[in-house]
Amino acid sequence: MGELTLDLGAVLLLALGLKGLAKIRTARTANALAALALVLAVAGLLIQQGLDGWPWMLLGLAAGGGLGALLAYRVAMTAMPETVALFNGCGGMSSLLVAIGAVQLPSALSLVGQISVLASVVVGAITFSGSIVAMGKLQEWLGTPGWTLRPQRHAFNIATALACLACCVLVLKGFSLALLPLTVLSLLLGVGLTLPVGGADMPVVISLLNSYSGVAAAAAGFVVGSELLIVAGAMVGAAGLILTQVMCTAMNRSLTSVLFGGALGAAGSSTAGGESAKEEGYTNVTSCSPEECALTLEAAERVVFVPGYGLAVAQAQHSLKELARLLEQHGVAVSYAIHPVAGRMPGHMNVLLAEADVPYDQLIEMEVINPDFPRTDVVIVLGANDVVNPRAKSDPASPLYGMPVLEVDQARSVFVVKRSLGSGYAGIRNDLFELPQTSMVFGDAKQVLQGLIQELRALGVGKTAVAGASH
Amino acid sequence: MSTDLGSAEALWVLLLGSLLGLELIGKVPPTLHTPLMSGANAISGVTLLAALALIGAAPNPALRLLGAVALGFALFNVVGGFLVTDRMLAMFRRKGDN
Secondary structure, three states, X not given: OHHHHHHHHHHHHHHHHHHHOOOOOOHHHXXXXXXXXXXXXXXXXXXXXXXXXXXXXXXXXXXXXXXXXXXXXXOOHHHXXXXXXXXXXXXXXXXXXXXXXXXXXXXXXXXXXXXXXXXXXXXXXXXXXXXXXXXXXXXXXXXXXXXHHOOHHHHHHHHHHXXXXXXXXXXXXXXXXXXXXXXXXXXXXXXXXXXXXXXXXXXXXXXXXXXXXHHHHHHHHHHHOOHHHHHHHXXXXXXXHHXXXXXXXXXXXXXXXXXXXXXXXXXXXXXXXXXXXXXXXXXXXXXXXXXXXXXXXXXXXXXXXXXXXHHHHOOOXXXXXXXXXXXXXXXXXXXXXXXXOOOOOOOHHHHHHHHOOOOHHHEEEHHHHHHHHHHOOEEEEEOOOHHHOOHHHHOOOOOOOOOOOXXXXXXXXXXXXXXXXXOOOOOOOOHHHHOOOEEEEEOOHHXXXXXXXXXXXXXXXXXXXXXXXXX | OOXXXXXXXXXXXXXXXXXXXXXXXXXXXXXXXXXXXXXXXXXXXXXXXXXXXXXXXXXXXXXXXXXXHHHHHHHHHHHHHHHHHHHHHHHOOXXXXX
């Protein structure tokens, strides 16, 4: 009776936790509630089954929990996408191992139990290897090998999937040894599905893998006959799917095209072989020094920053905040325009800027800020590219066509901070760079921002505010 | 392992759990996309229950070790996931908050 109460309490807390995580005011409490829910669930289970095998439990607790806590406290906020991917992969690995273990138990499994074992193994393995590949790509340990973008990869993936299916049939027929090749093949499938995806499509994959780990947990719930596991896994799976949908909508792409269409625009560019051709294509590009940019900024009343993955790579969030504070002291209205898929995971820019102590109410969503660009004096684009490309609206032939973008071309002047004129991740030409109101400021985002701060100080921007305040 | 769950009953639980998840999340502000994802990610480490059940039911040390490894992976996910989510959420503030 006691364990049933604990289980029900845990489900209730999990539901409240998940709901609370969707609202800013309640999110932190909600996260704690969800953690408490898992503690209750463990208590309920231990009351039911006793402490048999406790040294092993303690071993798992010390190793896993200890390492998890260590990583969670020590990891830099800029490394958050790969950290989330790593945690996620480990959840999948756990479901995989549990399912393999459950087969070795003396008690025979029902047909549903067997199917659940297979689902848990396949989804768990895909989650694990997929997440590890995603982590490797985010850490830049792994690139996107050319062969993964060729159509043959579909043949590879389909063959692997069919082989998985064959192994599943064998297991159901009683050859439980086929679980071993099934595990290996599923791991390969996870690699094959994730390796070709990159760049701007990363947020979709990360949230999809997150959803998979929930599905794997639910499958493990069927294996061990735990309602709590099934409910919790199903909730996570559904939540992950919603987030995946939000990301796909933000790119105007279907989930299938992200998963099977390869990198955005890569189909054309890899065969036409034209990175250099594209770079040459730019004419009429104006570039300017931080000094000129600072002069324009000093005279502005309304400035909008557009952060992208380049800001995270350059770790320039603190410099950006410093520049913003300087401008605010000068009486400039500063805000940040956030595209839903800017960065490499859902909400990446929000976390990055929060770390630099930027208040979240200065971060404005695309739909809200777009009508404001015509009355914006200066837009500074920092390491973003495709999400500000006007072609997405004007050129039906562009692979970006239809993707909602930040309409920065409506602003009076635009500065694009970029290392070179190289095309963005997707290899698509950006018309913004050639507009008369656009100037390119070449350089590393952090160095350019530091340069701007110095130039503004030299113009007396910080000082006047201090002098004004002392009157 | 634990009590044998009727298949039909378990499928109902799956269906209702999925609907609950879809209903609970609904519209999420972009600021919370990452914390929601990593919080949900931590919850998915709930497989630790299955790992504990495996350790409890295992007849030999090899299987118990497998259970312990599974438990380790799950707890890495759970503990790390919740802590890192909390760290992120602690950073979010409005203008003028302290």
